[in-house]
Amino acid sequence: MEQICPLCNGLQEYEVECEECKGKMIDKGRMSDYYDNYSSYLDMNITELIDGVQSDKCVHLFSCSDCKNDKRITIDKVIK
Ligand SMILES: [Zn+2]
Ligand SMILES: [Zn+2]
Numbered sequence: 001m002e003q004i005c006p007l008c009n010g011l012q013e014y015e016v017e018c019e020e021c022k023g024k025m026i027d028k029g030r031m032s033d034y035y036d037n038y039s040s041y042l043d044m045n046i047t048e049l050i051d052g053v054q055s056d057k058c059v060h061l062f063s064c065s066d067c068k069n070d071k072r073i074t075i076d077k078v079i080k
Contacts, residue, residue, distance in 0.1 A: 003077040005030075005058035016062050016073060023066035031059035031072055 006012035007027055016025040058075045 002080045003056055004080050005075055005077050007060055007075050008058060011078070014060075014075070016071065016075070018067060018069050019071070020066040020069045021064065021067045023064050025062040025064045025069070025071060028061045028063045031061050 004011075007014055008030060014027060017023075018025050020070045037052055056077050058077055061075050062073050063069070
């Protein structure tokens with residue numbers, strides 16, 4: 001039994017309405033990918049929080065295509 005993220009695996013499209021401009025926010029990928037790249041800029045508390053969440057949740061970064069507003073969305077993983 002394996003839990004996978006439906007967004008990372010292309011099983012599901014996820015659209016979020018932008019709180020700022022009501023535009024469409026699009027998935028920019030896994031938050032942990034960003035943390036891997038930029039981990040040196042973050043303090044340990046944030047990194048630990050993300051690690052703790054990773055087991056059955058996947059945190060994605062969404063960005064508005066109109067106003068560039070960013071938002072983190074926690075995605076529930078599904079059983080494969
Ligand atoms: Zn994911
Ligand atoms: Zn927007």
